[in-house]
Amino acid sequence: MDKEKQYLLWFEQMERKDVAIVGGKSSSLGEMTAKTDVPVPYGFATTAYAYRYFIEKTGLKKKMADLIGQLTDVENTVLLRDVSAQLRQAIMDEEMPQDLQEAITKAYGELGGKLHETDPYVAVRSSATAEDLPDASFAGQQDTYLNVHGADMVIRKVKECYASCFTDRAVYYREKQGFDHLDVALSAVIQMMVHSQxxxxxxxxxxxxxxxxxxxxxxxxxxxxxxxxxxxxxxxxxxxxxxxxxxxxxxxxxxxxxxxxxxxxxxxxxxxxxxxxxxxxxxxxxxxxxxxxxxxxxxxxxxxxxxxx
Known part of the structure; x- marks a missing residue:
């Protein structure tokens, strides 16, 4: 199946040219896993296709467009904060489509199998598909969740990654750069948690x-x-x-x-x-x-x- 039409990809299936599919962070993790001997904690990433499917299938895209339309003055911090909060809440309130939930749950179970663990501890990290474009550094504007445990919590954190695309700072930045908020998609990296000393x-x-x-x-x-x-x-x-x-x-x-x-x-x-x-x-x-x-x-x-x- 075409990479661009899959809900998720394992690290070895990704390479650096896949930024539009899984974002800069995910594609780099894939590149290093597939093409170098640098030790990379293993995992998978949801795709931009999965994010767009989520907001379109649930009707969120229309709701988000309406909310963004209310942001008439990005320098108005009260308005910016209010619209951004409503965007994040709209994402969190919406249930993820069942087939997407099942795909993430299945992959999380497979990751556990590879690690010989049931419900492994993972990091869930955001990878915005615009984060590594010239003059559009979104890095650090989305969230990372550490030591996440269990499929239900992984799915929740993927949604929180999606919502973090609409922090006040990220919304302000895209407005100032002239980016269409609905053109940016988010990939979530689900990666084994490292016991770091x-x-x-x-x-x-x-x-x-x-x-x-x-x-x-x-x-x-x-x-x-x-x-x-x-x-x-x-x-x-x-x-x-x-x-x-x-x-x-x-x-x-x-x-x-x-x-x-x-x-x-x-x-x-x-x-x-x-x-x-x-x-x-x-x-x-x-x-x-x-x-x-x-x-x-x-x-x-x-x-x-x-x-x-």
Missing amino acids: AAGVMFTVNVANGEDKNVLIEGAYGLGEYVVQGTVTPDDYLVDKKTLQIVEKTVNPQEVKLIRKPGGDVEEVRVPEEEGRQQKLTDEQIVELAGYAVKIEKHYGCYMDMEWG
């Missing part, structure tokens, strides 16, 4: 000064959301791309971290003072991560930023 992001170019001889790794204890959100100040590690030698390390104290709760969801806990002052990764881990960053940059042929855990 430390996590963060890494870059193959220093975005502050354009220096590209080193890999910059930012890392902190716990799940990576606190690094991405700026809740904690991560350690910084610089690694030479050619030699994979550590060039510089900046260790920052960490007071809190985000961890998985045993029954699902996440929670913040305090980091003991002495532990918080220590380097968050071993030198071996730093070098291993830098090696993956160099591989990924070489594969894509351009500067890259990545999340790791």
Whole structure:
């Protein structure tokens, strides 16, 4: 069957040219799974087709168009907040079509089978089909849900991903950029949850000064959301791309971290003072991560930023 007419795709079925089908995040995860030996937590993604099917089959599209029509002045923050909230609520109030629910439930069960777990813990992450277009960076404007457990909760979080396409910020941004809100579709990534002792992001170019001889790794204890959100100040590690030698390390104290709760969801806990002052990764881990960053940059042929855990 044509990729573009499927409700979901497994990672190995996707590649980077599938941005219009599954968005930038999903297509990159697929590309790395199918074409590199970089370890990627396994999973699947719902497609833009599934999102459009959901809003059309349920009659949501007409309701959304009517609500968007009420947004006559995007600079009116009260109006923007009200319309955006109504859009999100309309999505959450609508039941997902049965066949789409069944497809997600079946794939979630299959993922559990591959992981040898019943009802595996997963991350549900948004991947907007416009997020990696030039001058239209939607990244970070949609939500990520961690440690999600059970098919019913996965389906709910997929809907919450859909709804997060209409945060105040995302709506404002699209209005200012002249994007049609109904042209943007959302893919939801359903990906096995990693038991991260430390996590963060890494870059193959220093975005502050354009220096590209080193890999910059930012890392902190716990799940990576606190690094991405700026809740904690991560350690910084610089690694030479050619030699994979550590060039510089900046260790920052960490007071809190985000961890998985045993029954699902996440929670913040305090980091003991002495532990918080220590380097968050071993030198071996730093070098291993830098090696993956160099591989990924070489594969894509351009500067890259990545999340790791």
